[in-house]
Each structure stands twice: as structure tokens, then as C-alpha cells.
Amino acid sequence: MxxxxxxxxxxxxxxxxxxxxxxxxxxxxxxxxxxxxxxxxxxxxxxxxxxxxxxxxxxxxxxxxxxxxxxxxxxxxxxxxxxxxxxxxxxxxxxxxxxxxxxxxxxxxxxxxxxxGSSTHNEYVQVVNEESAILEGVKNRFLNESNATGKKIVISEYAESQIRELQGYRIMWILNHPDSYLSPWLLLRYFSESKELFRYFNALSRKALSGKYGKDLKSKMDTERLLAVGSVMPDFELTSVDGNLVKLSKLVGSYNFTIIDFWASWCGPCRSEFPEMKKNFSLFREKGVMVIGYSVDKMETSWRSTVLKESLPWINVIDTNDGANMKYNVEKLPTYFLLDSEGRIVNRFNDNKAIWDFVKESL
Structure with a gap:
């Protein structure tokens, strides 16, 4: 040892x-x-x-x-x-x-x-230990209920209960520790919705925001402000699968709506939505709707082979330099941005059905 x-x-x-x-x-x-x-x-x-x-x-x-x-x-x-x-x-x-x-x-x-001597590390240990206790408590509660009723544990309900109680604890911890360098770390690690981030970001003190993760969180919030509904989507110029340069700002004016689909070849949920995506694209293409597949793959060969295998009929570009995260705060895949003909953000989605329902109602 x-x-x-x-x-x-x-x-x-x-x-x-x-x-x-x-x-x-x-x-x-x-x-x-x-x-x-x-x-x-x-x-x-x-x-x-x-x-x-x-x-x-x-x-x-x-x-x-x-x-x-x-x-x-x-x-x-x-x-x-x-x-x-x-x-x-x-x-x-x-x-x-x-x-x-x-x-x-x-x-x-x-x-x-x-x-x-490191208050941040000791707080981290405190949080981890409390989270372990919460998970143990949820497990025991479900086991006791199952034993008492004879019903099997529903995994989805079990997982939802775990997440709900963990997030509730983290929120209370952040609100009770506005000066801690750990609070912005927790926000960055476990929260992604803009409304939640802004709410708890504004609760943090100057000290907390002066640390490593406070600086990172502030940078993320600055980017989120640029991505607010009604703002012009930050521009990009990337190479398409056929070798041409695609500049977003020059493209959006040709369509009523442009959907930016952030995805990757290794993302199972992304690829599982392609059939429905292709179906809706064929229905609305003639009504002025374009899709741009924005791949975050690190390997260009993986991206190209997937575009070919999935027969993706829209414009496909790749960004191997983590621009999706840095410029657009994309932390979950798939993520969709819906833009109008001026390139302004109409809405942001993580669900394929939701974005097409929105398009149907808007046309």
C-alpha cells in the first residue's frame, strides 16, 4: 500500500x-x-x-x-x-x-x-457523502415499499426519485453556500437549463465567482445571453461533407426556418431520431425549412461514414474543435436550434418531435 x-x-x-x-x-x-x-x-x-x-x-x-x-x-x-x-x-x-x-x-x-486546509475539498467530500446517503435512502425506501406491497420496483420511477432528491439537495447546498468555490462547480456539473443556471448564478457571491469554476460559469452565462431567444445565432463557417464551406449567416436568408442539429456519430439518441427527422424534412423542405447537421465528431472519417450510412439529405458540416460547446453551450446531444430567416433564435430544443411540432404550428 x-x-x-x-x-x-x-x-x-x-x-x-x-x-x-x-x-x-x-x-x-x-x-x-x-x-x-x-x-x-x-x-x-x-x-x-x-x-x-x-x-x-x-x-x-x-x-x-x-x-x-x-x-x-x-x-x-x-x-x-x-x-x-x-x-x-x-x-x-x-x-x-x-x-x-x-x-x-x-x-x-x-x-x-x-x-x-482546503475548505473546497472538504466541502466536496461533505457533498459526496451526503449524496451517497441520499441514494442509500432512496434505495431503502423503494425496497421497503416493494417488500411491503409485493410490487416490483419500477426502474424509471426509482431513477427519477434519485435525480429529484439529489438535485434538490444540490440546490439547497448552493443557496446555503453562496461564498463557496464549490457552488459554481456544482452548477456547471449538474445543471444545464438556462433558467436554473441564471437563477442560482445570481445567488453566488463575488468570492465564489472569483474562483476557477466561478470564472467558467460566468463565461458560460455570457454565452447564454448571446443565445437568448430573439438573438442572432453566432455565426460559423464550416466544411460540408461535399467539401464546400458553409457560412450560416449567408444561408439562413434563403429559408423561412433553419434547424441546426448538433449531433455526433457515437450518439445513439441522435441517430435514433434521424428517421423521424428525414420524414419531417421531406414534408417541410418545400415550405422553406432547411436542416444543418452540425457534427461534433473528432474523427472526420466517422462523421462521413455515418452521413453516408444514414443517408442524411440535408446540409452536413463538422466542427472538430469543440466549437459547439464553446460558442453554443451545447452539452447534451442531440440539441436543436430553430432560426428564422434573419438568423435569429426562435427556440432551442433537445427533442426532435418538439421542434417539428413548433415548425408545423408556425408555418
Whole structure:
């Protein structure tokens, strides 16, 4: 069993009158001792995109790392590469503060890391533990009811109850912790509806919004404002399946309505809606309705083969650079935007039937 005792520390060098989010002069200094790991083993911190923040080699069971986070409360991955090449990783929420970490790579879940000094990580553990208790409570309630009545558990009702109670708990936690760096992380991770995001975003304090995920949430909200109903859809120019460049702003004026269908070849729900999509497209094409299939595939070959296999009759473009998420806040597939002849957003849908019902009523 590998045990790591890590001390994250730095000298606090900021005025008490400083502004949240400015960070500290020296960032963090990480020192630690490693039990059971030989000299030469690599200790590292990386972000969730697998970019290394800092790393070092263990020497006589000790190591030291220096670094600085631009924003507070970021989830990083603390890891070790052993002499045999085995990599072990645990998530930690790090702040520019003095943090003591006891990490046991032989354990799992919340037992794998113990932290003193990072309020964000301790709040994260609190939330995870409470969520586990909620799930256990829902399970026991359904089991007891099933045993008492002799009826089988309806999986859909069970899942809905889990989601409803978890989301209710998260909402109350966010409202009760407006200063926490974890609150915007919870919003980004578990909420996607614009109305909900704006409601709880506005409940957060300046401090919470100054952290890593507060900044990310603010950026997302800024994009959502650009995507409000009545706004002109942000333009794109992408390559179609036949090799031509398609510019949205030059296309929409030729149609009464344009539907942007965000999808991917690996998305089962997206592909399952193609038959109905093709049926409605054939009915409304002559009435001035165009569909643009906006693929978020990373592999162009997968996109092309799927367009061919599914015989998609509309305009098909691909964006391999994550533009759908960055420009249009598309986090669920499929997602549909309905635009008018001026390129203004009429509505946004996650359901194929809903968008065609809207088109039928509007023409």
C-alpha cells in the first residue's frame, strides 16, 4: 500500500484589503514524504485536461514542488508513477493556501485522500457523502415499499426519485453556500437549463465567482445571453461533407426556418431520431425549412461514414474543435436550434418531435 503525506504550503503575501481572485504572491509550495515508494518515482499534479501543473521525483521518500494557481478552488489530479510504471491518481480541490494532504493510493473513494486546509475539498467530500446517503435512502425506501406491497420496483420511477432528491439537495447546498468555490462547480456539473443556471448564478457571491469554476460559469452565462431567444445565432463557417464551406449567416436568408442539429456519430439518441427527422424534412423542405447537421465528431472519417450510412439529405458540416460547446453551450446531444430567416433564435430544443411540432404550428 502506498501512502503519501503531502504538505502544500506557501507564504501568504496579500493585503487583507486585497480583492478576491488575485491569488497570492508565491502560489503554493508542495513538500511531502512518501512511504513505500523508491527514489525516482514521479509525483505530479495535473488538471482535468491532463495538462501537468507541476511534477518532481521522489528522493529518499521526500519531494518538493512549486506552483501557482491563477484561480482558487480548482480540481486537480494528484498522482504518482511508481518504479514499475503504475500510475495512481486521486482528485483534490486545491487552493492557494497551506494544505496538508494524506493520500492513500491503496484506498478508494473519499478514503483515498484526507486534506486539512482546503475548505473546497472538504466541502466536496461533505457533498459526496451526503449524496451517497441520499441514494442509500432512496434505495431503502423503494425496497421497503416493494417488500411491503409485493410490487416490483419500477426502474424509471426509482431513477427519477434519485435525480429529484439529489438535485434538490444540490440546490439547497448552493443557496446555503453562496461564498463557496464549490457552488459554481456544482452548477456547471449538474445543471444545464438556462433558467436554473441564471437563477442560482445570481445567488453566488463575488468570492465564489472569483474562483476557477466561478470564472467558467460566468463565461458560460455570457454565452447564454448571446443565445437568448430573439438573438442572432453566432455565426460559423464550416466544411460540408461535399467539401464546400458553409457560412450560416449567408444561408439562413434563403429559408423561412433553419434547424441546426448538433449531433455526433457515437450518439445513439441522435441517430435514433434521424428517421423521424428525414420524414419531417421531406414534408417541410418545400415550405422553406432547411436542416444543418452540425457534427461534433473528432474523427472526420466517422462523421462521413455515418452521413453516408444514414443517408442524411440535408446540409452536413463538422466542427472538430469543440466549437459547439464553446460558442453554443451545447452539452447534451442531440440539441436543436430553430432560426428564422434573419438568423435569429426562435427556440432551442433537445427533442426532435418538439421542434417539428413548433415548425408545423408556425408555418
Amino acid at each position: 502506498f501512502k503519501i503525506i503531502v504538505i502544500l504550503s506557501y507564504l501568504l503575501a496579500v493585503s487583507v484589503f486585497g480583492i478576491y481572485g488575485q491569488g497570492y504572491e508565491f502560489g503554493f509550495k508542495i513538500t511531502g514524504s512518501v512511504e513505500g515508494v523508491k527514489t525516482g518515482s514521479t509525483i505530479f499534479l495535473m488538471d482535468t485536461k491532463n495538462d501537468t501543473i507541476c511534477s518532481t521525483k521522489a528522493v529518499d521518500s521526500h519531494f518538493e514542488m512549486l506552483g501557482r494557481l491563477p484561480f482558487e478552488g480548482e480540481m486537480l489530479l494528484l498522482g504518482i508513477v511508481t518504479e514499475s510504471g503504475i500510475k495512481k491518481i486521486v482528485p483534490v480541490f486545491v487552493e492557494n493556501d497551506k494544505i496538508d494532504i494524506v493520500c492513500d493510493f491503496g484506498s478508494s473513494g473519499n478514503d483515498a485522500v484526507k486534506i486539512i
